[in-house]
């Protein structure tokens with residue numbers, strides 16, 4: 088059995104042909120077409136799928152893991168925070184792609200897809216949280232072996248929990264100030280670093296400077312590590328994960344923040360640690376940047392994955 092898994096982010100879109108064993112037979116990466124609204128994005132997704140289907144006949148279904156908010160059970164995108172759309176705000180991606188491609192299509196939040204991929208092919212488990220550190224901050228949770236949803240079938244948008252309410256230095260794409268995403272996504276790390284350093288920069292450049300001992304770059308990672316520790320405190324007391332797995336391109340810089348984050352989190356939950364070993368194992372995904380494709384393929388293969 089072959090399916091197509093699509094990882095749809097605010098910057099990049101990846102599509103891959105994946106078999107039922109989780110082997111990626113082919114993958115393509117490109118910039119997400121967002122300037123032309125839903126019409127242009129739909130055309131991009133349809134073309135990506137048609138090209139892959141030409142090379143790999145016999146694709147049975149398509150799964151899409153997308154940045155949210157979205158409603159997976161009905162397949163609707165609900166004005167995704169980092170897509171910058173004005174109209175239409177809400178589109179039924181599943182219905183429109185099914186019509187265009189004549190195949191069953193399934194939609195899921197990208198972080199939920201990533202956590203499902205971790206339990207399928209990565210290092211996840213029965214109690215696992217995935218944080219995607221990309222354009223946004225995505226949070227996918229499996230607790231007691233089940234994918235965690237919020238009420239009404241909606242995905243819990245953990246990136247928009249407030250870390251510092253009203254902090255004007257942290258404007259979030261959702262319209263609020265001080266969301267976790269406004270500090271902790273890779274894009275927002277770059278935005279804050281650019282402001283602090285007085286010139287346009289990106290995560291990779293600041294990471295290289297920090298590795299070379301640059302004090303201002305090290306301070307930016309230290310601030311990031313501390314904020315992430317506080318955020319993980321909130322995640323731990325809500326979901327009690329045994330594992331926290333980081334994906335997304337900014338996760339590659341983890342050596343510069345993870346040790347301090349681990350210590351910070353240990354201090355914040357010190358009292359709880361007297362009774363239970365609640366400090367989660369924290370690591371970077373061994374699936375690299377393919378968790379999104381694999382998770383999207385997983386939901387296409389396993390229709391009842393959320394039951």
Ligand SMILES: [Zn+2]
Pocket residue numbers: 246247259260261262263266268
């Ligand atoms: Zn927000």
